[in-house]
Amino acid sequence: MKKLALIVVVLGCFALSSCQDFLTESPKDQISTDQLLGSPDAASGLVNGLYRDGQGAGFYNSGGFGGADVMMGGYMSGFFDNEGKGERIQGQVAQDLQVDPEILNQFFDGWWSGHYDVIARANTAIKYIPDMNGFSEDERQRLLAEARFFRALNYFSLVKFFGDVPLITEPIEGLTNIEVARTGSDAVYSQIINDLNWAINEGNLGAQPFPMNNYRITQGAARTLLADVHLQMAGYPLQASEHYADAADAARSVIQAGQHALVEHGETVEESAYNKLRTSDVDPEFVYGIEYNPEIASNDNPRITIPGVIRPPGINYGRTLNAYRPIQEYIWAYDPDVDLRVQNKQLFHNSIEREGQTFEFGEWAPYLWFEEEAIFETGLGGRDIRVYRYAEVLLIAAEAIARSEGVTQEAITYLADVRDRAYWQTDRSAIVAELNGLSEQEFVEEVWKERLRELALNFKVWSDIQRTRQYPVTDEDNKGEIIFEDVIGHSNNWGQTYEEYHLLYPIPDDEIQTNPALEQNPGYN
Template identity: 30%
Template sequence: MKHSIIIIQVFIVAAIFTSTSCTKFLQETPKSNMPASEYYQTTEQALSALNYLYDKGTGIPSFYSVRGGLYDASNSFTFDNMSGLANNVVAQNTSIRNFASLTQGPDNCANYLGGIWRNFYSSIADANSIIANVENNGNINAEAQKKILATAKFFRAANYYYLIRLFGAVPLILKPYTSLDNIYMPRTSVDSVYNSITEDLNWALTNGMLADVPMGFNGNNISRGTVQVMLSEVYLTMAGYPLQKGVEYYKKALNTAKELLNSGGGYALFTSSGRLTPFDKLRLSDYDKGSEYLFFIEYDPSIQQSPFPQYSFPNTFPSPIPSTNLKIQYSLVLSTWTPSTQLLKMYDSANDIRRHEKQFYSTSFVYKSTASSDDTAISFSAMPYRWYDSAALFMTGASGKYTAIYRMADAYLIAAEAANELGEDPTPYLQPIIHRAYINMPAIPGDAAGRKNFILAERCRELAMEGHFWFDMLRTRLYPDVSGTNPTFSALIGHSNGRGQFYTTKDLLLPLPPTEMQRNPNLQPQNPMYE
C-alpha cells in the first residue's frame, strides 16, 4: 500500500502588509507546510510526492472510487448509467439522475461537474510540480529520476485523456503555478491536447526505464504495460471521433498493442485452473496482482477498504438471513450498478461462461438454513458478481479487492478493432478472448462490418463494470441494437438510451462547470447546446 507523506504546496503572497508591528509575525516560517523549492532534496521525498498521484482523492483513482456516498458511487458508474447499459436505481444525487435521463446541464449538474474538473486538474497540478522539480535535479539518482518522471507524465496524460473526452477543448497546463501570471488559461484545441497526451506517454515508454511486467509484479506501481495499453487506446480514440485521424492512428494503436501482446514481461490473460474459471480469478482478491492486470486502484482492508462488495446484492437482500447465522456485515447493500436488459441480452446465456450464474453476474444467493436440509435460495434481478466478496460481506465488513481499470483483455480487443479497421484479420487477437469466454467458440463474421459489430459487442460483454461503455460510444458514435446475442451497431445520435430519451449532439460533451467559467472568463464559449 502506498502512503503519501507530504503534500507540496506553493504559496503566493496576494497582499502586501505595511504595518511594521507585524513584520516579525509575517516572517514566521510555516511549520506544517513546505514550499516546493525546499522539497525534492532526496529520492525519498520525490517518491513520497509521486505516491500522491495514486491516491483516491484526485484524478483517475478518484474517477473510479466511491467518494460521493454509497448511493451515488463513482463517476465511472454515472457514465455507465448515461450509456443506458447499466442502471443506478438508488442514486440520490440529482445530477446522476439528470445524466441518466440526458437532461444534464451546467446549472442542474454544477457541483458534480465541478468535482470532476477539480479532481483531474488537482492531479495534473501535482504531476506538473513533480516534473518541474525532478527534471535536472542533481539530488536524485538518474534511474529513479527517469522512473519518477515517467510516472508523473503518465498520470498527467491520463488525466488529460479523461478531461478531453468528457469536456472537449480544455486548458493545457504543463507547468506549476508559482505566481498569479497566466492563471486564466484559454481552452486548448482538442488536437493539441491529444498531442500532449501522446508526447507524455511516448516519453514514458522511451525514456522512463519502467519495468516491463504487470502492475502487480511491480510493487503496484505503473509499468511499461500500463503505459502501452493506455497509449494504444488513445491512438484508437484519435483514429475515431472527434478527430477522425483514421488509418495512420489505427496503425499506431495496433502496433502499440502488439508490442504489449508480444512482450516477454509475463503479461497474460487469466486461464482456468482446477475448479476456478478465469472469471473467478477476476473476482478473487488473491489474483489482484496477477498477470492480467495492467492498471488498477489498490485497496487494503486494514487501511482503506473497497466498498464494491456492497454492490453485489440488491437493497432488498435480507439481513440477517432467516433461519441462519448469516448477517451482512455492512450497514447497506445497494443496487447502485446493475446491468440493463439490453446488456444482458448481448450474452449467450448458455454458451457464454461470463453470463453463467456467479461469473460476471448472479441472480440468487443459495444457503443452508437451520429449518431445512435442502438448499434455500434468495432470488433477485441480475447483480454484479465481479464485486462479490464473501469474507467481507459476512465476516469482516472490510474488503481489499482492487478495482480494475485496464486488463490484458483491453489490449487484445484494441488490437482486434484496429486490425479490422485496417482491413486485416482480427482473429489472432479475438481468439484468446472468445476461447476462454465460450464453451463453443462462436464464428467470427467474414465481413469487416460484421466483425466490427462482433468486436464492439465483445467489448461490452468483456469489459462490463470497468467504465468503458460511454467512452466507446463517444469515440465510435455507435450504439448497440440488441435483439439477440449478436447485436448490430447504429448511429448514437438519435438513438434511444433505453429509457425513453434520445441522444443528441449536446450529449457528446459535458457542459463546462459554471464555477470554473465564472473564475476564468477565457473558458468561454460554453460547449454547444448548453448556452
C-alpha cells in the same frame, strides 16, 4: 512492496502552491514546493501519491450512493441503473439526458478539479525532479515517467469526456496566469502522446505485469494507455483514421512482449477465470489499476454488489445498494447458452446463499467486486480496481489491425482469444470459422460486441458510444445478438433521445464562473 502508493496518501491532501510572498504567515495546512521537494524522499512521495488518486480521488471508488464518478458513462448509456438515484441525482439526470452544468455542478466540478489536482502534482514533479540531487539516473527517469503517465491518463479522461480543455504543463505557483482558455483537443492529444512516448522510451519502466512490478507503472501499462489513446483519436470526434495503425503498433508491442496473458479457467465454474479475477490482485492479466488496502484506504465497491432490500444474515454493512445495476437490455447482449460471463456468479450475480438460505435479487448486480470477507466480516474492501486488463489490449489490437491492415489472421486470433475464454464449451475452431470471411465492418462490429460484453465492469460502454457514434441494440428474443445504430437520434433504454451535444459533458458551472477564459460546450448554454 504492495500498497507502496498508499504510504504517502497524505501528500495528496496538501496544496502545492508557493504563497509566502502573498501571506505574512504560511498556512499550516499547506506545504510549499520547496518543502515538498526538499529531499529525494519527499519528491518520491509526491509521485507515489499520484498512485492513490489515479484519475482524481473517488473517480473509480463508489464512495457514496451516487456511485463512482466513472459510472456516469454507464448511466448516460442507459444500460446501467443506480438503486440510489433517488438520493443522488446524477444517475437519474444522466438517464434522462438532462446533464445540466448547474444542476450537476458539484458532481462535475469534483471530477474536473480532481483530475487537475493530479495534473498539478505531476507538473510539479516533472519540473523539479530533473534538477534534484540524491537520485540515481534510473530512479529519476522512472519517477518522471510515472508522473508523465498520470498526467497523460488524466488529460485523456478530460479530453474524452469534456472535449477541448485547458492544457497546463507547468506548475501554477502564484496568482498570475491562472485563467487558462481551452486548448484544442488535437493539441491535448499530442501532449498525451508525447508524455507516453517519453515514458516508454526514456522512463526506465519495468517490463513485468503491474502486480509483479511492485504495483508501479510498467512498459505494458504505458503502451496500453497509448494504444487506447490512438484508438480514441481514430474515432469521433477527431476521426484521424491514421491512428488505427498507431493503436495496432502500441497494442501489438504489449502482446509481443510476452509479459501478459489472459487468466485461464480452473476445473470448475467456481474457479473460472472471472472468479480468479474477482479474488486475486496478482495475475498477468492485470495491466494497470487502483490499489486498496483495508487498513489504510478501503475499496467501497463490495457494498454495491447486493441490492439494498436484500439483507442476508451477518452482513457487515449498515446498508448495501446496487449502484451499478445492468438492466435487462444489457444482459441480453450475452447468449446464456454459450457465454459463461452471464452465468450466475461470474461477472454478475442474481442471488446469494447464506446460512442455508438463498436470497433471490430479482435483478442482476456486479459480482466482479463481491468480497465475502468485506461484506460479512470487516466492512472494508481490499481488492484492487482494474483500469486496464490484457483482454482489452487484445480487443484494441483486433480492431486497430482490422481498420489499418484488414481482417488478418492475427486480428482474428486476438478476438478469438477473448471470445474463446467466454464461450468455454465451444470449440475454438468454430469461433474462428465464424470470424473468417467477415468484411472489415462486420469484423469490427464483432469486436465492439466483445468489448460490450467483456469490459462490462471496466466502464467502457459510454466511451465506445462516443468514439463510434454507434448505439448497441439488443433483443430479448435473440439473446447474444447485437446490432449497431447511429446514436444521434436514437433513444436510450429510458425513452430519451440523444443529440450531438450529449456526447460531451458540460464544463462545470463553477469553472465557467471563476474562469472567464472558459467557454461552455455547445448545447449547454
